Amino acid sequence: MDEPSTRTELKPLAVVTGASSGIGYELARQFCEHGYDLAIAADTPLAEAEQAFRSQGAEVASLQTDLATEAGVEQFYDLIRSLDRPVDVLCANAGEGLGHAFLDQPFERVRHVVDTNVTGTLQLIQLIGRDMQARGQGRILITGSIAGLMPGTFNAVYNGTKAFLDSFSFALRNELKDTGVIVTCLMPGGTETEFFHRAELDDTKLGTSKKADPADVARMGFQALMKGDGDVVAGAMNKVRAAIAAVTPQSRLAEMHRGMAEPGSGRK
């Protein structure tokens, strides 16, 4: 007769960065709903989010840390390793924008955007991706953006970082195609989150226009990741915008972006 199992079956584990608000919060909720435990990080306190996810039945490990720094990413990875269980899903989602003219931006803020959106994101994907590759299993959802498909006049560095992530995501997906590790790029358009206020884009057309519900965006990201799709552009209008961007000259796109992100454009 088989010995009765003494260990209760572990739930799968999802790691979500930027889970304190917006799309990351909703992604974490999706994973709770689908029976995952969580390891989450953000750079402000996570107690409230943690409580919400626990009330959905998930075990939650969390860390308040700056993922723009190498030490911050390492601390988060240490926390994940201390759980002594495999990571089934990584949502590399934390990110920030920065409005206004590039030459007017303080360089430390420029660097923070690049280090959060690109450097820290890559570091965490490499650390967790190596573990997934060794196991021959795992799913990585990278939050890129349709902003990566166009030059981002008056949010120029941000759009550049998202162009990087959109491209990187497909390259990594191809590198890993025979390994059991799936990479999907979530490409939202304007979504109703803290993002625009934090990026000082409140008085722009981008900031004032109607936006998608982050819960819908997260649901689309979850579904695309589980289906194993290469990318998902969230929402019908954004699919149209992405298609237009693909056939429009860069200089024209840059001018169009000026109309949406120039300070004061939201008041016109």
Ligand SMILES: NC(=O)c1ccc[n+]([C@@H]2O[C@H](COP(=O)([O-])OP(=O)(O)OC[C@H]3O[C@@H](n4cnc5c(N)ncnc54)[C@H](OP(=O)(O)O)[C@@H]3O)[C@@H](O)[C@H]2O)c1
């Ligand atoms: N909103 C949109 O229209 C839109 C469109 C396309 C793509 N996206 C992308 O979606 C992702 C989520 O943004 P969101 O719209 O949900 O905005 P959000 O509500 O501002 O959420 C951003 C999340 O990232 C975290 N974060 C930012 N910088 C961090 C850092 N250095 N270290 C640790 N955590 C950090 C924030 O943590 P704290 O709250 O603790 O600061 C927050 O949890 C970003 O990658 C963004 O580029 C957004």
